[in-house]
Amino acid sequence: MQPHEQTPPLALVIFGASGDLTARKILPALADLAERGRLSDRFTVIGVARTEWSDEEFRKVALQDASAGGERWRALVERFRYVPGEYASTQTFDRLKEVLAEADQQYGTQGNRVYYLATIPSVFAMVAEALAKEGCNVPGEGGQFARLVVEKPYGRDLQSALDLDAAVHRAFDEDQIFRIDHYMGKETVQNVLALRFANAIFEPIWNRRYVEQVQITVAESLGVEHRGGFYETAGALRDIVQNHVMQVLSLTLMEPPTGMDATHIRDEKVKLLKAVDIPTPDEAVDKSVRGQYAAGVVDQSPVPAYRQEEGVAPDSQTETYVALRLRVENWRWAGVPVYVRTGKRLPARVTEVALQFHRVPFLAFEGELARQLRPNTLVLRIQPDEGISLHFGAKVPGEEFRVQSVSMDFLYETAFKERESDGYPRLLHDAMCGDATLFIRTDEVEQAWRIVDPYLEAWSEPGGGGLHLYPAGTWGPQIADLLLERSGDAWRVPQA
Ligand SMILES: NC(=O)c1ccc[n+]([C@@H]2O[C@H](COP(=O)([O-])OP(=O)(O)OC[C@H]3O[C@@H](n4cnc5c(N)ncnc54)[C@H](OP(=O)(O)O)[C@@H]3O)[C@@H](O)[C@H]2O)c1
Structure with a gap:
């Protein structure tokens, strides 16, 4: 770059x-x-x-x-x-x-x-x-x-993406092609690279030995607005997970690149995506939850159900929420669950990656507060209030030795006065200058589709996965909690 x-x-x-x-x-x-x-x-x-x-x-x-x-x-x-x-x-x-x-x-x-x-x-x-x-x-x-x-979108499943790529490659060579994912233009997404590879203190603990689980949340409080017709053909998995979530996931979990240029960074992203477990259709049903918002209340105002939105079929089976439990099968991440969720009409607009660390092996502190101590968590906030928070335990002032969870927050807008753009100026400029680092290479698109394709396939079968309604303004269908409870984990509640 x-x-x-x-x-x-x-x-x-x-x-x-x-x-x-x-x-x-x-x-x-x-x-x-x-x-x-x-x-x-x-x-x-x-x-x-x-x-x-x-x-x-x-x-x-x-x-x-x-x-x-x-x-x-x-x-x-x-x-x-x-x-x-x-x-x-x-x-x-x-x-x-x-x-x-x-x-x-x-x-x-x-x-x-x-x-x-x-x-x-x-x-x-x-x-x-x-x-x-x-x-x-x-x-x-x-x-x-x-x-x-x-x-975007570059295809609507693996096969159509391969077909599109074949057609585009008949006309242009890969080094002429710049596939956009506007998330990659966001400063805070690029900052994942700075945080990880410009600092000595994070990388040593960025692995299975210290990290217990990873959660990626892309939550929107808006509904489909005027884009109901388009959304009916997409759904949350295609609209958000295949592209934005896979980009954030690969940057967060990939190995350190040997250079910050297009080839080195994209090689590492692809390597990481290739390590993401591809489920069989049965496993895909077991490891995913799909939901759709029903009528509810957002920001204290009543809002209609998805099926009542303009351009949406009254019996629509399109998911506006999806949660997945992924595995990354490599030396660094084996055994660390990666939970992913995205949805519309959730209580807040927030995109974040949270790395939750193992608890201490033995807690010598007594009292209710100590029992309620949350595990150390590093949260990379991509939007809004872009920044990084570290949650840890601190002593409560007073004679007794009591500890309580607190957080240390870095806010982009406080440290740097420049405003965060939506990524388009940066991406347009890079494309015009020929810098492909932040664009999606053919093998990345293909692998991202390989990861999500089994879910699409499983859900299209009769009885495959089911569609769970959730009231607008809540954190999605309750059944999504089960994806984590099996391993004793729980979804974070991101601060709005
Ligand atoms: N809108 C967004 O917020 C958004 C966000 C992210 C990505 N995208 C992506 O950006 C792309 C464009 O989306 P959009 O929302 O801007 O779509 P849109 O408002 O429907 O605009 C489509 C454009 O393509 C032209 N067009 C379509 N078919 C044509 C044809 N056969 N011959 C000549 N012109 C044709 C239309 O021209 P006329 O109207 O003059 O016929 C219009 O200028 C899509 O790939 C979409 O997924 C959009």
Whole structure:
């Protein structure tokens, strides 16, 4: 991971330019980069989508969607171009090619291209193949690179991910492909690497000898909002576990890399994912709980059940909650359960990783407080209130020798004044500079699907796994407690 100042000259082509992601994430990220002087002076954006906009209309939309942008952003938007068209039509790509050549002439983009697939996943392969057919998968005249940035989801199960990858690889080489998981753009996810590998005190205890269990929680208090139709085709396992949770899990548990570059870090992540136990369908049922929120109360307001949300079938079997008990079968982690849970309409929005350490072999302190001492726990808080907390026992002031659980907290916003972004500026900038460290390599995607596929398969069988309702505003179905109780463990209650 090298710090880059300015991108090289290039044209950024956004497929899906009239869509939600472009409006909410990509344009604001570009405005942020422009204002911080991170974009080359020889840079432009070309939007491609069906909506019949002119260049001028696209520019207007860009200014509206990234209204926080200042002088530099406004100057940049003046250069934006737009190609209206259907991705199935060769005319669209003929026109795109012309506009790219014009951009090289007018704006000095030098034949360098970054294509961003910010569109619906069903057309990813089609667009990649169309680009190759037009010869757009290689740099334009005098150029050095042509890259493809691909949004999630990358497939909807192992087979479709393999099919997509085969199609994309027919058009682009792996070193041209940048698969996005926006979690990897988060400072606090990257900080897992700093915490582990820039400090001497954590790594010696980061193993089965000291760690009793690991819990990864990705909790949302929101429901599906306006994305019910999309969510019906996904569910919590595909939407969160296959990508975000697997990323956080691999960074937290992988072996130390010998360098902080794309190859070394991703090699270690893949090695770790390959050590995650892949259950048989029967085991998958036994080691997982799937749930769906019923009506309930969140933030003191009544909220409807998932099945009453817009775009959701009244008898929907889609899970909005999933909990898994995973095993990592390697020298470092054998025997340490890794519990994973994610859900919508839980009591708080919080993403955290908690490493719970073994208790002392013998507790010589007396009294109720000592009996209630919680095990030492190191919590990496990814959002919100990004930071790290260490929970330990301390003496209560007074004559008696009493101990009680306390915590030592490091808060990002107190230590550093910079605000945490949603990751898009960082990831866009890295892709444009050609740094693939924070992007997901083909073997990572494949292995992550191999891990979750048995659950999908088991749940699709009649009677496979069942779907447990939980009231909105609670920590998921109670039966999820059983996943841990068997080993005498319990879910943490993350502080909101
Ligand atoms: N939205 C989010 O918050 C979010 C978050 C994370 C990841 N993502 C991912 O980002 C991608 C885009 O999502 P989105 O929410 O922005 O979708 P969206 O609002 O439905 O936008 C889809 C875009 O693709 C264009 N498009 C679709 N089919 C086309 C075709 N056949 N020919 C030409 N243009 C076509 C649409 O153009 P027209 O509308 O002009 O026809 C529109 O610009 C998806 O992969 C999604 O999973 C989205």
